[in-house]
Amino acid sequence: MHSFCCHMGGQEEGELCAGLQRLKQEHGPLREQKQRLFERAQAIAGAKEEKNWREWLLALRESVQVFVNELDPHSEREEGVLFPMMEQYIGRTSGPIAVMEYEHEQAKQRLASFLAETAELPETVDRDRAAALANVVIDAYHILAEHFMKEENVLFPMAERLLSAEEKEELAEKISQI
Numbered sequence: 001m002h003s004f005c006c007h008m009g010g011q012e013e014g015e016l017c018a019g020l021q022r023l024k025q026e027h028g029p030l031r032e033q034k035q036r037l038f039e040r041a042q043a044i045a046g047a048k049e050e051k052n053w054r055e056w057l058l059a060l061r062e063s064v065q066v067f068v069n070e071l072d073p074h075s076e077r078e079e080g081v082l083f084p085m086m087e088q089y090i091g092r093t094s095g096p097i098a099v100m101e102y103e104h105e106q107a108k109q110r111l112a113s114f115l116a117e118t119a120e121l122p123e124t125v126d127r128d129r130a131a132a133l134a135n136v137v138i139d140a141y142h143i144l145a146e147h148f149m150k151e152e153n154v155l156f157p158m159a160e161r162l163l164s165a166e167e168k169e170e171l172a173e174k175i176s177q178i
Contacts, residue, residue, distance in 0.1 A: 017163070019171035020156045023082065026074045027148045033067045038141040044134035053130035054121050061118040064137060068111050075104050077175040078151075082159060085171060089162045096155055103147040110140035 016024060040060045044053070083097050090096060114136045163171065 016156055016160050017168040017172065019082075019168060019173075019175050020159055022172070022175060023074070023077060024152055024156055026077075027152065030067075030071060030074060030144075031148060033063075033070060034141055034144055037063055037067055037137055041134040041137040041141070045131045045138060047127070047131075050127070051130075053125040053127060054123065057118050057121060057125060057130055057133055060134065060137065061115065064111055064114055068108075068115070071108075071111075073178055075108070077178045079104060080178065081171060081174045085163060085167055086155075086159055090158070096150075096158065100147070100151065100155060103143055103150075107140045107143040107147065110136050110143070114140070 037060070040056075040063060044051075044056050044060065079101065083092065083100065086097060092098060092101075114133060117133055117136070160168075
């Protein structure tokens with residue numbers, strides 16, 4: 001993918017200020033955790049033989065909770081700091097910020113739904129119910145996979161071009177406090 005900033009006299013592709021670089025780097029461990037969730041959820045959703053579905057779902061639930069605890073502060077750094085800083089340049093009600101916020105909400109809603117639905121599982125869970133619950137996690141995975149790609153390839157380079165040096169310093173300072 002071409003970097004627009006190279007053609008606009010900006011920085012070379014891949015160079016991000018400290019705050020944006022931190023947000024991008026946070027995607028690495030989140031991506032790894034998300035991949036493990038996806039694999040576990042796929043194992044449940046695609047299993048043909050009988051299993052102790054409750055046990056499998058509870059193990060997945062534990063992993064989802066750990067993931068959400070890591071994802072939430074990252075999302076807060078974006079929603080509470082980066083997005084408002086970019087809003088003055090590109091608006092918030094439509095365009096990239098609106099899309100990013102919508103995707104955050106969709107992924108969070110699915111993960112919260114899974115956690116709520118698995119909070120008090122009955123002693124026996126049938127295969128269809130287990131697969132349906134696992135598919136909620138799989139949906140969240142797909143939303144976040146595309147979302148991270150959009151942030152890394154579109155939003156972060158755009159922010160690098162739009163934000164002033166002072167704003168970039170402010171971004172790094174504010175996100176380090178979350």
